Amino acid sequence: MMIQTLRDRSSFHHWLHHRYSTPAGSGSSVDRKTKDVENYELLPKHEKALLSLTSMGYTVEEASAAVERCGPDASIGEITDFICAAQMAKTEAVFYEEEKPKKLFTSNGKLKRKKFHELEAHKRKKQKGPLTEEDEVIRLPNPMIGFGVPSGSTAITHRTLPDAAVGPPFFYYENVALAPKGVWDTISRFIYDVQPEFVDSQYFCATARKRGYVHNLPIKNRFPILPLPPRTIHDALPMTRRWWPEWDPRTKLNCLQTSYASSRLTDRIRKALEKWGESENVPEDVRKYVMYECRKWNLVWVGKNKVAPLEPDEVEMLLGFPRNHTRGGGISRTDRYKSLGNSFQVDTVAYHLSVLKDIFPNGINMLSLFSGIGGAEVALHRLGIPLKNVVSVELSEANRDIVRSWWEQTNQKGNLVHLADVQQLNPDKLEQLMRPFGGFDLVVGGSPCNNLAGSNRVSRDGLEGEQSALFYEFPRILDLVKCIMNGQNEN
């Protein structure tokens, strides 16, 4: 009966309409969320919180950022804890300190490209009036530490989830933090209005990775996997230390991406440096040029005057994967870079998932959407959480091969089922998959970022872009899982 209901609403567009809201310009569409918020806004709790915080001596910036992150239901104590944690992390983090360059080595401005993520832009049509829901855009926290990171002395340990978000199952969704405006609002709205936790992996390892995570996991008593990964470039890549010029102040790498610097570029850099002899003789403007390219392309020093992009091995290690995880078995070098660049940072994700260890001492059943090279699987394994049944959905055959190889190499006792296309996962199929073990304890997924990522110069179209629109599969399937599990419980 429940399944029948699901089948009725399984038409994607019908379902989309059910949940989608276009706040601006479409007064006709009545939306559940819009209504709720309008009522709620009648009592602006966060305004009150802001007032008391500023009266306590915090700056408006600190206070508003903290209130935004902690949510309107947070107590003043929780909010001040957050501000405290933020201040601590700020003083700890000393990155990229340097004199400001006078010249930019970018190419000249060109003709304006066509309209950018028109839909999102349309949503925030200027309504300069009092704070309405449409202006309530999710903002990124600074520092980007989410509810807390391992080295932070204080962390937020409590939050109030919307009723609809409370598990089972637990869910964990991930995507790039720096998405076009409005994207995270939409993502949050589609996943039971859970506020994203934005975290930069530079607080976990030697490389930055700014991501948003929407999840309903407990946030108390998190712990990192051991051993802790190297936290600086020098510790992660000790061979580079010898060649690192004193005027390169980097201690952390920038985000690891899917494309890498050309040999021509590193050649140009070598030639630019060679004529000056020792590195201390390199003039200021050349240093600026070299540093600009090094930051842009994550180059490291591998010899005298020689910079190089990271090897796949090194990317693997920085992201927390076992050595050779993506190596061999028929994957090309290019695809290896691509698969790694699109992956989780294992230590970061594991920290968030660590709370599951006490809840599921005998192991978990997991649905993994957009699995990629299995970041979530690796994280759980490293945490010592047994994997009982894993249904992994991943389009790329090369990636599926990687996960399957890892599964066999690590002598998993559980059962791994691989599927290719999330769009093919209908209620019947899902019900059939879940029947042997009752249901999923955890649903994980990081949907395609192609049309959200800042590096995309061609088709950064937002959530409606060709690949990134697959995001909607996550809440669709999560809903299905939830319904099927409730249906089974009723029987």
Add this chain to the structure above:
DNA sequence: AACACCATGAGAAATCTT
């Protein structure tokens, strides 16, 4: 202003297939 950003696509080169 400075800076960072899970990328894409055209064309060349290498490799595989017939």
Add this chain to the structure above:
DNA sequence: AAGATTTCTCATGGTGTT
């Protein structure tokens, strides 16, 4: 050897936050 396919090389801005 010719054609088909895969892999590699390289250049290509703009948005949003600080």
